Amino acid sequence: MSPLRLHFAVLENGLTLIGEHDPSALSMAAGYFVRTGARDEAAGESGVSHFLEHMVFKGTARRRGDDVNRQFDEMGAQYNAFTSEEATVFYGNVLPEFQAPLLDLLTDILAPALRPDDFELERQVILEEIARYEDQPQFTVLDQVRRVFYGTHPLGQSVLGSGDSIGALTPERMRQYHARRYRAGNVILALTGRFDWEQALAHARTATAGWLPARPPRDTAEPPARTAIEARETDRFHHVHGAWMTRGVPAQGSQRYAAELAAMALGAGRGSRLFWDVVDPALAVRCSAYHVEEDGAGFFGGAFECEPHRYDEVAGRIRQAWTRLCRAGLGADELERVKRKMNSALILHNETPFGRLVQLGMGWLYRGEIERLQTILEQVDSVGLPAVNELLRGLDGEPWAEFTLRPGAPELPRPKPGAK
Amino acid sequence: MESLREHRLGNGLTLLGDLMPDRHVVAFCLALPAGFATEDPARRGLSSIAAGMLLRGTMRRDSRALSDALDSLGLQRGEAVDCEFIEFHGALGRALLGPALDLYAEMLRSPAFPEDQLAAEREQGLQAIAALADDPGRRLMVELRRQFILSAHGESSLGTPEGIRAIVREDLVRDHLRRMCPCGGMLAVAGGFDWTEVVKRAERLFGDWRGNAPAPEAVRLRDGPWETRIHQETAQEHIGLAFPGVALGDPDFYPLRLAIGVLSGGMSGRLVTEVREKRGLAYAVGASLWTLPGAGVVCCYAGTTPDRADETAHVLDAELARLADGVAPPELERARIGILSALVMDQESSLARASAMVSDYWQLGRVRPLGEIQAAYRAVAVDQVDEVLRRRAAAPRTVVRLGPGRTGAPRQGGAA
Numbered sequence: 001m002s003p004l005r006l007h008f009a010v011l012e013n014g015l016t017l018i019g020e021h022d023p024s025a026l027s028m029a030a031g032y033f034v035r036t037g038a039r040d041e042a043a044g045e046s047g048v049s050h051f052l053e054h055m056v057f058k059g060t061a062r063r064r065g066d067d068v069n070r071q072f073d074e075m076g077a078q079y080n081a082f083t084s085e086e087a088t089v090f091y092g093n094v095l096p097e098f099q100a101p102l103l104d105l106l107t108d109i110l111a112p113a114l115r116p117d118d119f120e121l122e123r124q125v126i127l128e129e130i131a132r133y134e135d136q137p138q139f140t141v142l143d144q145v146r147r148v149f150y151g152t153h154p155l156g157q158s159v160l161g162s163g164d165s166i167g168a169l170t171p172e173r174m175r176q177y178h179a180r181r182y183r184a185g186n187v188i189l190a191l192t193g194r195f196d197w198e199q200a201l202a203h204a205r206t207a208t209a210g211w212l213p214a215r216p217p218r219d220t221a222e223p224p225a226r227t228a229i230e231a232r233e234t235d236r237f238h239h240v241h242g243a244w245m246t247r248g249v250p251a252q253g254s255q256r257y258a259a260e261l262a263a264m265a266l267g268a269g270r271g272s273r274l275f276w277d278v279v280d281p282a283l284a285v286r287c288s289a290y291h292v293e294e295d296g297a298g299f300f301g302g303a304f305e306c307e308p309h310r311y312d313e314v315a316g317r318i319r320q321a322w323t324r325l326c327r328a329g330l331g332a333d334e335l336e337r338v339k340r341k342m343n344s345a346l347i348l349h350n351e352t353p354f355g356r357l358v359q360l361g362m363g364w365l366y367r368g369e370i371e372r373l374q375t376i377l378e379q380v381d382s383v384g385l386p387a388v389n390e391l392l393r394g395l396d397g398e399p400w401a402e403f404t405l406r407p408g409a410p411e412l413p414r415p416k417p418g419a420k
Numbered sequence: 421m422e423s424l425r426e427h428r429l430g431n432g433l434t435l436l437g438d439l440m441p442d443r444h445v446v447a448f449c450l451a452l453p454a455g456f457a458t459e460d461p462a463r464r465g466l467s468s469i470a471a472g473m474l475l476r477g478t479m480r481r482d483s484r485a486l487s488d489a490l491d492s493l494g495l496q497r498g499e500a501v502d503c504e505f506i507e508f509h510g511a512l513g514r515a516l517l518g519p520a521l522d523l524y525a526e527m528l529r530s531p532a533f534p535e536d537q538l539a540a541e542r543e544q545g546l547q548a549i550a551a552l553a554d555d556p557g558r559r560l561m562v563e564l565r566r567q568f569i570l571s572a573h574g575e576s577s578l579g580t581p582e583g584i585r586a587i588v589r590e591d592l593v594r595d596h597l598r599r600m601c602p603c604g605g606m607l608a609v610a611g612g613f614d615w616t617e618v619v620k621r622a623e624r625l626f627g628d629w630r631g632n633a634p635a636p637e638a639v640r641l642r643d644g645p646w647e648t649r650i651h652q653e654t655a656q657e658h659i660g661l662a663f664p665g666v667a668l669g670d671p672d673f674y675p676l677r678l679a680i681g682v683l684s685g686g687m688s689g690r691l692v693t694e695v696r697e698k699r700g701l702a703y704a705v706g707a708s709l710w711t712l713p714g715a716g717v718v719c720c721y722a723g724t725t726p727d728r729a730d731e732t733a734h735v736l737d738a739e740l741a742r743l744a745d746g747v748a749p750p751e752l753e754r755a756r757i758g759i760l761s762a763l764v765m766d767q768e769s770s771l772a773r774a775s776a777m778v779s780d781y782w783q784l785g786r787v788r789p790l791g792e793i794q795a796a797y798r799a800v801a802v803d804q805v806d807e808v809l810r811r812r813a814a815a816p817r818t819v820v821r822l823g824p825g826r827t828g829a830p831r832q833g834g835a836a
Contacts, residue, residue: 027761027765066688069686069687069692069693070754072687072688073685073686076758076760078761078762093765095761125700125703128703128724131656131725132703135556135557135655136555236653236654237553238550239550270497271490282541282547284547285548285551307547337491340491340513341491344513348447351443351445351768351770352768
């Protein structure tokens with residue numbers, strides 16, 4: 001087994017660098033993890049985090065957008081970015097000899113030029129992305145159920161925004177958001193695989209010297225949650241698409257692995273309780289459950305798709321399965337099975353430098369710790385049955401939200417993309 | 421040191437191994453020649469129903485006991501029904517590969533096909549077909565495949581409602597004997613494992629299994645231009661386009677694969693540049709080359725709002741036409757390094773290595789060592805790419821558009 005070496009540094013401006021070096025890896029991965037997302041958007045900024053993530057690839061003071069794309073491709077990089085409610089992540093995976101140009105490019109694009117022409121063109125792409133998700137009801141319901149559950153709390157805000165909110169954004173507004181959120185103290189640079197730590201450190205010292213320091217605040221008090229059931233009728237789909245949410249464990253909570261294991265037993269595919277109760281007897285096309293950790297919050301949730309006449313039965317069985325799980329808890333065998341499944345899922349997920357990068361970076365964003373895979377595996381293994389069942393008992397009767405899209409009357413006409 | 425291993429059992433089942441000694445996990449892919457291309461045309465969907473029914477219990481264990489036994493190993497598992505194979509793949513801790521293979525052997529060799537579970541399995545199949553209507557992007561690709569590939573390879577693994585309704589238990593039993601056979605099948609293993617142990621165990625579990633599955637018909641592609649529009653009230657119009665590529669073993673394969681890299685290899689590829697970056701017409705746009713025995717398919721996709729669909733289709737068309745003029749050396753180099761890097765990165769994933777072995781062996785009858793693939797890509801010169809494109813990029817295309825735009829019958833007839 002190859003020895004993994006951990007690295008850590010904080011620069012004067014507050015930028016944190018973390019790394020887990022694996023001498024047996026064939027490639028290296030690097031990523032900037034910015035602690036910002038939909039929940040950090042003020043009124044009038046809905047969708048700006050994600051729109052900015054796109055604009056980051058559209059050029060800087062010393063590069064045009066096509067230079068950025070071309071230079072990534074010249075390194076043979078696998079690269080991309082993603083935005084969630086709480087994080088915006090930019091990453092690249094290259095062969096080790098391309099580390100220096102990869103870092104030069106990644107660091108440069110984090111200070112985008114936001115040119116007005118590029119902004120207008122990319123607005124069209126964002127509107128197309130929104131339209132694309134409208135054709136994927138399984139995603140629409142996940143966005144909507146957050147709003148139903150969290151209400152007006154920032155955690156209920158949509159990552160994509162709406163046609164209206166995107167139509168109203170300006171480069172100036174985005175610049176303000178960037179200046180507020182992309183501060184050195186709010187960003188980490190994570191490295192995995194076979195990287196050169198000294199080179200990365202020297203690069204970051206020089207190249208981020210001009211970044212604004214400090215770490216902007218985020219209110220992480222546990223948000224209020226609502227019990228509510230909302231449905232929307234549409235003539236565009238044939239099945240009922242639904243999602244539900246109830247209270248879970250925050251990313252900083254000591255019971256988070258217990259929550260993950262409980263969710264896995266409830267609804268992680270074949271062999272889970274919802275599989276046997278709902279999918280195996282063909283009541284629904286899909287029916288799953290999961291646990292999501294958030295900054296100071298966390299939730300159990302699930303999604304399903306079924307024929308309209310089976311909706312009552314499916315929704316009833318999901319609710320029943322949850323209540324039974326809370327009140328009677330997991331069985332000892334069941335816990336052992338899900339522990340083993342989670343063990344191999346974690347090992348597999350962390351097998352490649354890129355998979356490892358996301359686990360390492362998100363762990364730091366939430367908990368400020370470099371979490372070795374071995375430590376995570378041991379923590380999962382040490383979760384006892386009483387701990388899981390005590391957690392579950394405490395969740396019985398917590399707020400429950402549900403959102404469904406159902407076949408029915410036509411929706412109101414969609415505004416044309418781009419229309420203000 | 422060469423990491424690949426190969427061993428053929430007397431019954432024709434081929435064992436493939438890729439050793440990654442420092443890994444704690446091992447991934448496997450067990451592929452048997454019972455895909456939908458050879459299923460009874462009056463029972464379309466039989467392969468998928470059979471795959472589902474195999475998981476519903478053996479002569480020794482009911483579906484719950486089987487599932488619990490697999491889960492107790494911590495196995496990450498899945499099944500896929502493809503045109504020529506049903507594939508079972510999984511990954512788990514290296515010490516548990518043996519017990520996992522034991523369970524798969526039991527599942528494949530002594531299935532119960534419980535009568536009382538068949539109604540639910542059929543119902544799942546019917547709902548999966550209906551679910552396609554709520555997933556327009558996927559529905560488009562299923563239609564494009566059907567319109568362009570005229571042999572049974574163009575069917576959907578989902579089958580048809582009539583086909584699924586017709587399936588009775590007797591069909592499953594008969595079909596299992598006829599097609600779920602070791603000859604032509606593959607068991608590929610990648611990650612941390614002991615090759616000798618795997619061979620020994622496979623001999624014991626599968627060695628006395630006999631049978632030859634029927635051979636699928638040859639792949640046939642549409643050879644004339646064809647366009648179909650499907651009306652559906654969607655937010656975007658989904659545009660799919662296909663034309664003949666080449667098989668994996670064809671001398672044109674590497675040059676054509678590089679050309680598709682120029683078209684769609686990264687964000688600087690021609691399609692993203694022209695459709696997304698310059699015009700903002702789409703969020704998702706791309707092209708790929710996928711291969712079948714003796715044939716290949718180049719496939720393009722773009723999703724755009726309906727009033728921009730004609731312009732998007734026009735740009736796609738123009739970019740494909742421009743391919744015939746050849747590629748510039750810098751864009752070829754970018755495509756090459758992108759493919760070569762991805763090859764190395766794929767080596768880091770045990771599941772990716774197991775499926776790559778199956779894919780190679782299926783189409784070439786052998787697994788290409790990494791060094792051979794790298795050398796082949798490095799050896800392609802720009803004029804070779806241009807020459808291949810001159811011959812192949814102008815091939816007639818099949819176009820399927822799905823969206824709320826006007827409905828219409830096929831604009832021009834091919835071999836319907």
